[in-house]
Amino acid sequence: MNDVMTSVEFNDLHKLAGKKAYEGEWMSIDREHLQMFSKATYLDPDLVDLTFSKNNEFGSDLIDGFLLLSILTYWNFKYFPMHGDRLWGLNYGLNKVRFVAPVMLSDRIRPTCTVSRMEKRGEGWFGVLDVTVEKEGSEKPAMTAEWLVLFLESPEK
Template identity: 40%
Template structure:
């Protein structure tokens, strides 16, 4: 974990990497995501012959992308006392391998770049890869941008 002391020299953090614990993708969360994103049978046709060729157990790529936030809260790579970060955007997202309900995934992330935007804000670029257990394959690659804010400094 990166703490306040290391924020004083942000360039020293470039290259720091971390691997998360495994997370099992379950049916309950897949259904909740479908509901939250309006992908329900009474709204759209999700039959395998139409829009869902890999079957109903396929995990939506955007659900996988949303797991970046889960993994960040589960084990924060960047944490500062009195500070916070927020999602600034995502670049170069690719879904490279299907993931199905019941499979386990984990996130590999590395700090690729940090740009000081102001005395109290830094734009952090994380290179992330979502690995599928037992296959050794990467299911998603994304470059995630976070704005790290010194909340006490801005108060």
Template identity: 35%
Template sequence: MELIVADYHSLIGQELVSGWNELSQTTVNQFADVIDDHQFIHIDPARAASETPFGGTIAHGFLTLSWLTKLGNEVMPALEANEVMINYGFDKVRFVNPVRTGSKIRGHFTLSKVENKSGGELLTYQTTVEIEGQEKPALIAEWLLLIVAK
């Protein structure tokens, strides 16, 4: 389904929820290599199990945050062929609960605001990353996305 920017106004307040996605140890290790963060709590399951309160390795907070793109792509409406969406940044990012490696997460996205910004339309999404089986979410954030014409 393709939308024009004006259609986004009708989506304000509607919650979109992605499917469950597993954060595997392989993914965590690859992310550690990319950002050069090899802290044992992320890459050494035995040591993390014995030396941390987490019971094993945990995903990097920035890995969980970066997966908003993956999770959001599952549920956010497509744009017209002549439009692109650009990550404009975040307000109020909080890492609330660590994600144990092997856990499944899903994203909750609620469009709260659409504003005209020179060059496009600025969307503000209230986002939460839920951890399967956990009451407390992994993170909460206000995500800003800019739609611009090509």
């Protein structure tokens, strides 16, 4: 994890531009979390016809791309180098997401986040985060995403 910013103050977020913000640890997604994601997104056979999903060539151990995408939030909470009692980030959306290689239950993945831009916006900082999710043993990444986040500081109470 060399070359990674380990801590940055709110007013210095612009110093992250062009730098790697974090490289996460390897992890796997287990069946329990895959099933919880299915339930949370209403992919229940009592609610919808899942025949289309069952016809995929990878089988039921395929991790849904949207589950991978949702884990970006977990990784940012865990690894992003900005910390403080009044600091927070507002998910501003995504410019581009690509699911490049399939991820199965037994596969190990890890994120790398580089800040391509960080600009002052009002009282906060508008960041463009380039996240690549590696898949262990694969030449291709599992996913790439250009994520937009507005970093803010809550007023003192």
